[in-house]
Amino acid sequence: MKKLKFLLAPLALTLALPAAAQGPVGQTSIAANSTLLSITAQGKSTRTPDLAVFNAGVVTQGATASEALSANSTAMNRVIATLKKAGIADRDIQTSQISLNPIYSQPEYGPNGVPRQEPRITGYQAVNNVSIRSRNVAGFGKVLDALVASGANQVNGPSFQMAEPAAALDEARLDAMKDARARADLYARAAGLRVVRIVSISESGGFAPPQPVYARAMKAEMAAPPPPPIAVGEVEAEVSLSVQFELAP
Structure with missing residues (x-):
């Protein structure tokens, strides 16, 4: 043969x-x-994609673990409420990360380079992120703007996709x-x-799907910027x- x-x-x-x-x-x-x-x-x-997938969340700090977590929960409830008000359905919001970690002081060194004291815990940092599917791609920029205004200080994405490929x-x-x-x-x-x-x-x-474009981290205490321009482009099957x-x- x-x-x-x-x-x-x-x-x-x-x-x-x-x-x-x-x-x-x-x-x-x-x-x-x-x-x-x-x-x-x-x-x-x-x-032309009709689905934008991204992550948004809140990072908070507190003197105690309870304080950091409580502040984070309050801020995150506002963020989720904002998402729902913007038309994002419950099924399109999913928790992707929750973490609570100590914050350590910087060690102090003597003239000979030997630490004078070990790092100590000075506070705690709490993080809560959700994964979001926005089915209104044209209004995606306004959703980001509303999130920042409501207290979100971490935004990553989007990855544009086809809802029905x-x-x-x-x-x-x-x-x-x-x-x-x-x-x-x-x-x-x-x-x-x-x-x-x-x-x-x-x-x-x-x-x-194409590689996601990452938005910069945003600080809630800053004045809310205008909605960022969004270029949707195309996706391939x-x-x-x-x-x-x-x-x-």
């Missing part, structure tokens, strides 16, 4: 083959005078399959052969197919 082998990606999903086309486990059975061609093709589909993924699958078949026909003609059938199809990949073709004279 002749065999032409091109780039073959790791397989994530393999379609079952008819019993007649299967050989021993891990092998593909084709006619003795046929050639097995393996091709990996990528398909892409772009969309299924249709875009199907377009990417069709694009990948079209490319795989076109290249199979090209290789077959170049080798003086013809494509008899598809032996197997394997898929990997999926929705590929990407699929990789590994397709095996049987070529024959």
